Amino acid sequence: MKKFYLCFLTAVAPFFGVMAQQVQLTFRVDMSQQTVSPNGVHVAGNFQALAGQGTDWNPASTLLTDPDRDGIYEVQLTLPTGGLFQYKFINGNSWAGAELVPEACGLNDGGGNINRTVNATAANSQVPAYRFGTCETSSVIIPETDYSTFWWNDAVFYEVFVRSFYDSNADGKGDFKGLIQKLDYLNDGDPNTTTDLGITGIWLMPMMESPSYHGYDVTNYYATESDYGSMADFEEFLAAAHARGIKVIIDFVMNHSSDQHPWFTESSSNATNSYRNWYIWSTTNPGYTGPSGQTVWHPRNGNYYYGIFYSGMPDLNWSNAQLKSTMWDVTRFWLNKGVDGYRIDAVKYLDEDGRNMENTPETYSLLQEFNQVVKGTKASAFTVGEAWSNSAAVVPYVQNNRLDLAFEFDLASAILNSVKNNNPTSLRNQLSVVNRIYPKLQYGTFLTNHDQNRVMNELGSNLPHMKQAASLYLTMPGVPFLYYGEEVGMLGAKPDEDIRKPMQWTPGANAGFSTATPWRSVNSNYAQFNVQTQSADPNSLLNHYKKLIQIRHAQPALRKGYHQDMTSGNASVLSYARIFEQEAVVVVSNFGAEAVSSPVISLAVSSLPAGNYRVTDLYSGQSMGNVTLNQQGGVSNWSIAGVTLAVDQTLILKLSPSTATGISPEAESLGLKLFPNPSAGKVTISLGKPASGRNQLIVFDVSGRILQQTNFLGDNYTLETAGWESGVYFVKVQSGEKITLKRLVITR
Known part of the structure; x- marks a missing residue:
């Protein structure tokens, strides 16, 4: 039978017209109603040899995975050409686990065997997420829109190593007073100026008393590092930062102390x-x-x-009640001093259980207690943890009232790898993962930090790549963290001291960092890559960062909007949308080696109302015409006419409603919420702001058919959905002149 497969498919592929272009083909299958084999889920077909996986119809060579644990298993393959392919999914790694494809959605191979088919002709082709062994597809999931955001979701943080930022007293070491002198560079406190970098948060690397240059071995948790200045100097810095609207978080080394403590x-x-x-x-x-x-x-x-790190850093015993009580006092001390929160070092090692040293239940429990202490002392305080692990292992740290955020290391790696390799695949996949498994927007984005080779090194001093990487992570969901000097292209590779060299302010002696010999020599590229030189060049990396941060601050969709993947007609183009209320920002980035003329992109679905939207290029400020969204809040094959997307270029396009079906300019003023959403039963409709008089409720399906129409009084109404099929519905409420429309997902 296998020989017949091969002969048949060799004949049909040319008939259907194999295209001479590279194709990214994604297979997806819904296994949520199956007991998945210990041997995993595979797909076999006549595409395998073309994908470089040996022979066709091998049940064990093409493994699908479910990284976000939603029951949808998938794999993306690169094929040198497209065409019509046959395939079937396998629960396990042998033909015994092959699905029986119904004839209604399959193709008979002539021997009584039914296979699925996909006509992969687009540069990015994707099969529907069929339920295993059926013709049914998983329901389109409308992104959740009723999620909470916090002040840190509006922030852009800047990681500072005080020792290397600016020396005010000519001892070769940076200090608090030097940091104060440079605050206007970071944010001058005037939202109308554009000459400052524009960050709104500072993360200080360790600034407590320590015998080492780095400060990660504390000898006094209640004192500042004397090299940096006195407690009064720190308090002066804190006040100066706050006066400019800059929040300040400090490194808190909870896992260990110095052996000199x-x-x-x-x-x-x-x-x-x-x-x-x-x-x-x-x-x-x-x-x-x-x-x-x-x-x-x-x-x-x-x-x-x-001591998990080395002999000079003995681990604290968090099982000791006295130690814990004292560390909670330390926690309160700095919050009462005025800091806005903590970055927690080495968080996954806090409370070990014998040989089990990482991610223990004891650590999770400890963080819940820590959260109570932090929020009980200062309700607005913010915590972010360094759990340097794969994404799935990091997520528990931001669940169940433990930490507010954790850094997303896998996403940082995916950004750099995709930019370096001129291929957006790994970034597209990782974006999909993190935006499904984390609480909405609650993770930290970055490129590199103080423990990693600097991004300029990682990207081979390629400035277009540097700009592309910056454009991506400053428009993505999450909370962005810049590492000091990243914005001017500072170099730095291991050892750690060389990743933490003095900031490059001018092309003059010691890069303008100090009039004395710096504690560590300055980088070799300081003459060109410094603040003074790049400030004067409108096309510099520094001015690119300034522009991106200004755009992020000005656009609620980039700070609070959810992520929705978009597809492109070109395999080298990555596109995604950030959607908030009735506006969206669409990001389109070219990873290829050639320019792309009039890029074509599609958005399957969103919570945006149907209608016409004005398109504006946020980087240049130019009008880009209009686009019409359909009843799904999406658009198919939108060609951005007249645009040539250069190599490594990223477009940042704003979609603003010009006419939207049934929506007034004050649409969100009702504060309409639907919960639960998705729902399998009754849905509570709640108006966040008091309604005036009688409210009109209309529910209609995606075709526009009205399912229910009624009036109600007050701010709440219970909607009964019994008898409704699974799918997407629209709920419209009008109170006086104010109208709000929300999407509702029904699942059965």
Whole structure:
């Protein structure tokens, strides 16, 4: 039978016209109603040899995965040409688990065998997410729009290493007073100016007392590092930042202290003093190593103490009630001092359980307690954690009232890899993952940080690539964090000291950082890549960053909007939409080696009302005409006429309603909410602001057919959906002259 498959398909592919262009083909199958085999889910067909996977119809070579755990398994393949392909899904890795494809949605191969087919002719082709063994497809999921955002979702943060930012007293080291002198560069406090960078949050790397240059081994949690200045200097900086509208969070090293901390000195002196159990001790060497094979048990005075990073950083024992109480006092101290929150270092190692050192239940429980202390002290305080792991392992840190945000390392890697490799596939896939598995918008985006080679090194000093990477992460969902000097193209590669070199302010001596010899030599590229030189060049990387940050601040959709993937007619083009209330920002980026004329993009569905929308290029301010969205809030094959998307160029387009079906300019003033949404039963309709008099309710389906029409009084109404089929519906409420329309998803 396999031979017949091959002969048949060799004959049909040319008949249907194989195209001489590369195709990205995505297979998807809904396994939510199946018990998935331990051997995984596979797809087999006559595309496999073309995709470089050996022979066709191999049930074990093409594995699908479900990274976001929604029951939809998928795989994306690159084919040198397109055409008509036959395939079927396999629950497992042998033909025994092959699905029986119904004849109604399959093709008989002539031997009584029914296969699915896909005509992959577009540069990005995707099969529907069929339910395994059926002709049914998974319902189109309308993005959730009733989610909360917070002040940090409006912020752009800037990571500062104080020692390397600006030296005010000519000792070769940066300090708080130097930071104050440079605040106007970061944000001058005047929203009408465009000469400052425009950041609205600062993350200070460790600034507590420490014997090391980096500060991650604290000797006094209640004192500032003397190299940086006094507590009064820090308070002056804090006030100056706040006066400019800049929030300040500080690094909080909760996992370990310095071995020179008085607590540890006492703890190590003998086995019976009151500080002994503030750290983790063993009379013998337990012998096991850390996650990377590193030594974690270190000898001291005939015993061994636990320190996951190195001997100079003994881990704190969070099982000790006195230690915990003291650290909660430290937490309150800095919040009461005026800081706006914390970045938590090495959060996944906080509370180990024997050999289980990462992501333990004890750590999750500890963070819930930490959250109570933080929010109880300062309700608006913000926490972000460094859980350097894959996305699935990071998500628990931002669930169940633990941390507000965590850094998204996999997304950072995907941005850089896609830009470097001129291929948006890995970024497209990772964007899809993070925007499904995290609480909406609650993760930190960045390119590199103080523990990684600088982005200028990672991208080979390629300025167009640098601009593209910046354009992407500053328009994505999440909360962006810039690493100081990134915006002027500072270099830096391991060791860590060389990733944390002095900031490059001018082309003059010591890059304008200090009049004395800096604590670390300046970078070799400072003469061209510095603030002074780039400020004067309208096309510089620095001015690109300034423009992007200005755009982000001005557009609620880029700060609060959800992400919706868009497809493109060109495999090298990545496009996505950020949607908030009745506006959208559409991002279109060219990763290819050639320019793309009149790029063609499509949006399957969104919460935007149908109607005509004005299109504006936010970077240039130019009008780009109009686009019409259909009843699904989407658009098919929108050709952005007259535009040539250059290599590495990113368009940032705003869609503003000019005419939208049934919607007034004051649409959101009713504050309409539907919950639950999606729903399988009754839905509560709630008006966030008091309504005046009688309200009119109309529910209609995607074809415009009215299902229900009624009037109600007050601010709430219960909608009964019994008898409705699964799918998308529109709920419109009018109160006086004000009208609001929301989408409702019904699932059965």
